[in-house]
Amino acid sequence: xxxxxxxxxxxxxxxxxxxxxxxxxxxxxxxxxxxxxxxxxxxxxxxxxxxxxxxxxxxxxxxxxxxxxxxxxxxxxxxxxxxxxxxxxxxxxxxxxxxxxxxxxxxxxxxxxxxxxxxxxxxxxxxxxxxxxxxxxxxxxxxxxxxxxxxxxxxxxxxxxxxxxxxxxxxxxxxxxxxxxxxxxxxxxxxxxxxxxxxxxxxxxxxxxxxxxxxxxxxxxxxxxxxxxxxxxxxxxxxxxxxxxxxxxxxxxxxxxxxxxxxxxxxxxxxxxxxxxxxxxxxxxxxxxxxxxxxxxxxxxxxxxxxxxxxxxxxxxxxxxxxxxxxxxxxxxxxxxxxxxxxxxxxxxxxxxxx
Amino acid sequence: xxxxxxxxxxxxxxxxxxxxxxxxxxxxxxxxxxxxxxxxxxxxxxxxxxxxxxxxxxxxxxxxxxxxxxxxxxxxxxxxxxxxxxxxxxxxxxxxxxxxxxxxxxxxxxxxxxxxxxxxxxxxxxxxxxxxxxxxxxxxxxxxxxxxxxxxxxxxxxxxxxxxxxxxxxxxxxxxxxxxxxxxxxxxxxxxxxxxxxxxxxxxxxxxxxxxxxxxxxxxxxxxxxxxxxxxxxxxxxxxxxxxxxxxxxxxxxxxxxxxxxxxxxxxxxxxxxxxxxxxxxxxxxxxxxxxxxxxxxxxxxxxxxxxxxxxxxxxxxxxxxxxxxxxxxxxxxxxxxxxxxxx
Numbered sequence: 076x077x078x079x080x081x082x083x084x085x086x087x088x089x090x091x092x093x094x095x096x097x098x099x100x101x102x103x104x105x106x107x108x109x110x111x112x113x114x115x116x117x118x119x120x121x122x123x124x125x126x127x128x129x130x131x132x133x134x135x136x137x138x139x140x141x142x143x144x145x146x147x148x149x150x151x152x153x154x155x156x157x158x159x160x161x162x163x164x165x166x167x168x169x170x171x172x173x174x175x176x177x178x179x180x181x182x183x184x185x186x187x188x189x190x191x192x193x194x195x196x197x198x199x200x201x202x203x204x205x206x207x208x209x210x211x212x213x214x215x216x217x218x219x220x221x222x223x224x225x226x227x228x229x230x231x232x233x234x235x236x237x238x239x240x241x242x243x244x245x246x247x248x249x250x251x252x253x254x255x256x257x258x259x260x261x262x263x264x265x266x267x268x269x270x271x272x273x274x275x276x277x278x279x280x281x282x283x284x285x286x287x288x289x290x291x292x293x294x295x296x297x298x299x300x301x302x303x304x305x306x307x308x309x310x311x312x313x314x315x316x317x318x319x320x321x322x323x324x325x326x327x328x329x330x331x332x333x334x335x336x337x338x339x340x341x342x343x344x345x346x347x348x349x350x351x352x353x354x355x356x357x358x359x360x361x362x363x364x365x366x367x368x369x370x371x372x373x374x375x376x377x378x379x380x381x382x383x384x385x386x387x388x389x390x391x392x393x394x395x396x397x398x399x400x401x402x403x404x405x406x407x408x409x410x411x412x413x414x415x416x417x418x419x420x421x422x423x424x425x426x427x428x429x430x
Numbered sequence: 431x432x433x434x435x436x437x438x439x440x441x442x443x444x445x446x447x448x449x450x451x452x453x454x455x456x457x458x459x460x461x462x463x464x465x466x467x468x469x470x471x472x473x474x475x476x477x478x479x480x481x482x483x484x485x486x487x488x489x490x491x492x493x494x495x496x497x498x499x500x501x502x503x504x505x506x507x508x509x510x511x512x513x514x515x516x517x518x519x520x521x522x523x524x525x526x527x528x529x530x531x532x533x534x535x536x537x538x539x540x541x542x543x544x545x546x547x548x549x550x551x552x553x554x555x556x557x558x559x560x561x562x563x564x565x566x567x568x569x570x571x572x573x574x575x576x577x578x579x580x581x582x583x584x585x586x587x588x589x590x591x592x593x594x595x596x597x598x599x600x601x602x603x604x605x606x607x608x609x610x611x612x613x614x615x616x617x618x619x620x621x622x623x624x625x626x627x628x629x630x631x632x633x634x635x636x637x638x639x640x641x642x643x644x645x646x647x648x649x650x651x652x653x654x655x656x657x658x659x660x661x662x663x664x665x666x667x668x669x670x671x672x673x674x675x676x677x678x679x680x681x682x683x684x685x686x687x688x689x690x691x692x693x694x695x696x697x698x699x700x701x702x703x704x705x706x707x708x709x710x711x712x713x714x715x716x717x718x719x720x721x722x723x724x725x726x727x728x729x730x731x732x733x734x735x736x737x738x739x740x741x742x743x744x745x746x747x748x749x750x751x752x753x754x755x756x757x758x759x760x761x762x763x764x765x766x767x768x769x770x771x772x773x774x
Contacts, residue, residue, distance in 0.1 A: 155679055182682035194677035198695045207681050259681070 082131035082263060082295040083152060088161030089125075090147055090319075093118030096159045109318045121147045123319040125161070130312055131262075132293035134285075136327075138306040139316035145299045148316065149265050152297060153186045154178055165263070183212055187256035191268040193248040195240040201227065201251050202236030208259030219258070226254040230284060246277035253284070257292075266298045270305065282308055303342060307331070307351045315339060328356040332413070344416045349379040357413040358395045358403040368394045374402055378410055432488035433478055447490035511637055518638065522645045525594065525652075529644035532586040533725065541578055545569050552756075556763030564759065568752040577727065577749050584716055584726030584753060591651040591712045596705055599656045603663025603701075604689070613664065624657045628718050636722060647719035654715045658707035666700025667693045699769050706761040713754050727753070 091099045091112075099118040109120040122144050129135045139145045150156040151163055154170060162169050170181060187208065195204045202220060203210065205227050209219035220236075227236055230250040240248055249269060256264050266285075270278045282305060289296060300306050306313055307327050314324040323335040331351060334340040355374040369391040372381055385391050385407055392406040438447050479485040483496040494502075536544070545566065552565045572581045606613040631650045639646040670693050678692045694701075720728030727746045734743020 153680060155676060179682040179684065182680055186680075188677070188680040190673060190677055190680075192673045194671070194673040196674060196677075196692060196696075198698075207677075211681050211683050211687060255681075265680075 079133065080131040081128045082166065083127075083129035083297070084162075084164040085125050085127045085129075085148075085151070086162040086164065087124055087126060088122055088148075088151060088163065089159045090121035090144075090151070090156065091118050091159045092121050100159050120319050122151070122158070125319075125321055127314055127321065127324065129295060129297055131295050133311035134289055134296040134298055134309050135312040135314065136298045136300060136306040136310035137314045137316060138300055138303060140301055142318075143316040144319040145301075145316050146267055147319075149267050149297060149299050152263075152265055153182050153188065183208055183259065185261050186263040186265060187259040187261045189249070189252045189256050189264065189266040189269040191272050193240070193245070193252045193272075195248055195251055195255075197240055199239075200236060201232065201238050201240065201243070204240065204251050205236070205254040205258050207255050208261075222260075223254070223258050226257040227251070229257070229288070230254045244277075246273055246281065249273060249281060250284075253281075253288075257288075261294075263295045263297070266296060268299050268301070271300065271302070278305070285309060303346055304351075307346065315342070327351070328353060332356060340416070347379075348414050348416070349382060350377055352378045352413060354378065354381060354395055354405055355397075355402075357410060358405040359409070360403045363401070368392060368404070370394070371396050372405065373397070378414065381405065381407075381410060432485070434481055434486050434489040437481075437486070438490045438493075443490065447492045507634060507637060515638060522639075522649060525590070525648045526643055526645040528590045528594075529587065529648050532590045533583055533644075536582040536586040537579060541573060544582070545573075552760050555760055557767065558763055561756075561759055561763055565756055568756050572749050572752065575745060577730070577746065580725070580727045580730060580746070581749060581753065584713075584728070584750070587647070587651070587716055587719075587724060587726060588709060588712050588757070591648060591655060592705070592709045594648075594652050595656040595659055595708045595712070598652070599659035599704070599708070600663050600701065603660045603704075604667060604694075606660070606664040607667035607693075616660070616664075620657050620660060623653055628654050628715055629721075632718075632722055641723050644724075647722050647724035650719050650722070651712045651715040651724075655708045655712035658711065659701070659704035662700045662704030662707070663697065666697030666704075669700065670696045699765060702761065702765040702768055706758065706765060709757050709761060710754060713750065713757065717750065 089100055089103065090096075091103065093099055093116070096118060099112060099116050102112060102116060103120055103123060107115075109123070112118055112120050125148060127135075127137075137145045137148060147156060151158050152165075154163075154173070158171065161171075163171060165181065165185065170178070173181065196207070199207075202223050203216060206214070206216065206219040206223035209222065210216070224236055227233070227250075230253050232247065232250050232254065235243070235247075240251065243251070249272075252269070256266075270281045273281060285296075285298075286309065288294075296309075298306075298309055300309075310327045312324070313327040313330055315322045315330070317338060323330055323339055328351075330339065331343050331346075331348065334343055353374070354372055354376045357378065358374070369385065370393055372384065372393045372395055374395050374397040381393065385393075389407045389411055392404055394401055395403045395405050438444055483494060483499065486493045487495045539547070548569065549562045549565050552561050553559075556562075569578075569581070572578060602616065606616050628650065631653050635646050635650055639649075674692060674696065675688065678688045683691065716724060716726055717728035717731050720726065720732050727749050730742055730746030731750070733739060734741075734746060
């Protein structure tokens with residue numbers, strides 16, 4: 076994770092909601108908890124000392140339950156909400172120093188956003204909705220129509236540009252929302268619980284669409300969700316928020332195997348580990364693998380697929396390949412052990428640092 | 431002795447009051463009664479009068495009576511009338527022109543052009559043959575009973591006043607929706623305009639303008655009818671889905687782009703409901719305005735009342751109802767068309 080370029084960097088970001096946030100901030104910095112701040116000073120702590128680096132071209136998922144501050148956090152990235160203290164660096168610029176005009180440029184060209192409730196303009200056609208960003212920039216419909224149509228086609232809405240949003244189902248409306256974000260040709264896409272309002276099957280579809288688009292376009296995606304399965308499916312980098320603070324961040328596989336706190340352990344305890352964990356996270360690294368091997372598997376395979384391959388035989392072991400080269404071995408016994416949720420990591424500090 | 435002597439005595443104001451309370455003349459009914467029944471009658475505490483201006487005047491002749499307050503108001507208004515007129519007169523002059531022109535056009539165009547024109551308008555706005563038919567039947571009936579000219583006059587007045595209401599009311603409503611302070615100031619004014627009996631507007635207006643000027647009734651109608659369009663514009667813009675506003679912000683819209691491309695289009699159903707109400711209220715006011723020389727069906731209603739011509743009153747009343755139905759149905763059809771294209 077350290078070798079990739081950092082696109083957005085959030086530095087000691089605080090947000091306190093209330094009439095007089097600055098004095099309240101001092102109490103927070105002095106170590107007052109969210110509940111105590113509400114009780115004694117009647118201010119709500121939204122975000123508490125957030126430090127997150129968002130890698131370029133990857134999907135960063137910010138996960139937390141409702142009230143954890145995840146939607147507040149994503150709105151700081153394009154300053155829909157002003158922070159109480161801290162810095163947000165986008166491409167190295169602190170956007171908190173931006174003027175109104177610079178901020179509008181940022182929102183038009185650098186960042187686009189997809190919303191939980193779609194937030195399409197009901198009086199405009201699907202095509203006009205998809206072309207919102209260029210139309211805000213002053214382009215006429217015929218100027219942006221080709222670009223907008225291209226992205227509508229890409230998200231699977233061929234020939235539906237003349238419809239109105241209310242004529243479409245929720246899933247299709249959110250496709251328009253994604254096309255709208257893509258038409259702006261921005262590097263960064265903010266997705267605020269983009270799939271939470273959709274029913275499960277459609278949601279799976281949309282997740283597939285996003286993964287496909289990501290493989291093709293490599294946008295910097297910041298995705299908010301309260302659903303751990305969704306988070307693990309999409310994330311290259313996972314940030315877990317609780318009560319406005321980051322509890323743990325890092326590669327999802329790592330968090331799954333080394334939960335830093337009991338809170339996260341509880342969280343990850345009831346997910347389907349076989350589907351989420353990859354061979355590379357549980358294999359034994361070995362440059363040469365001599366001895367009896369049942370076959371070759373890729374380092375990015377899920378454990379579920381390996382179990383299917385072995386037909387449940389725990390006595391086997393496999394050679395693990397990466398780009399045609401041998402990188403390690405995987406013993407089926409080790410694989411089965413990895414499926415049982417681990418006790419809390421001995422070294423939580425280490426877990427957080429590696430993120 | 432008057433009941434409230436003690437106040438002025440207690441405050442040491444007896445000298446300011448001038449002579450003793452008793453030689454102030456017999457101004458109150460109680461005193462008069464006391465006089466006729468001979469001698470002072472002991473006033474029981476049960477009949478203690480409210481400490482009103484008149485009662486206090488009994489105790490102290492220098493204290494003004496309430497009729498001096500009303501005449502003072504009148505004098506005050508008359509005093510500022512001329513300077514007020516210098517400002518208001520030129521400002522409202524275009525209204526007179528517009529009303530005169532509209533009245534002239536509506537009457538100058540012959541009926542066989544005007545009725546098809548109105549049918550065309552009804553079609554353009556509603557796209558319903560049913561409504562076009564209604565227009566033909568109503569105007570046909572009104573023309574048949576020789577009320578065509580009166581109807582056109584009323585229609586001309588409503589047209590000018592409703593358009594003015596929209597031109598003034600929508601911007602005021604937008605200003606209210608964008609600033610809580612403006613809203614706090616405007617709401618009591620709107621409440622007052624809505625509850626003040628319409629006749630009351632007429633009185634100062636008569637002082638201000640000559641009765642022959644059309645703007646006299648124009649202003650009265652506008653003041654009365656502007657309230658719903660202002661209120662519903664404010665409400666409509668405030669009710670626009672905050673998620674959509676957030677999306678507009680997130681894609682970098684300026685305030686102006688947000689207003690014209692998002693807020694006003696999305697508030698349009700509410701604004702149109704306000705326009706509908708405004709038209710209905712100006713129609714109601716047109717009858718009252720005929721007291722101050724507004725032409726149209728109201729004049730006939732008035733004639734019905736003044737000379738007890740029952741038939742004329744009923745028929746012109748029916749005419750107003752028909753006009754109201756047409757205007758209401760046509761604007762509601764327009765509203766329904768907007769709603770269909772936006773329903774979510």
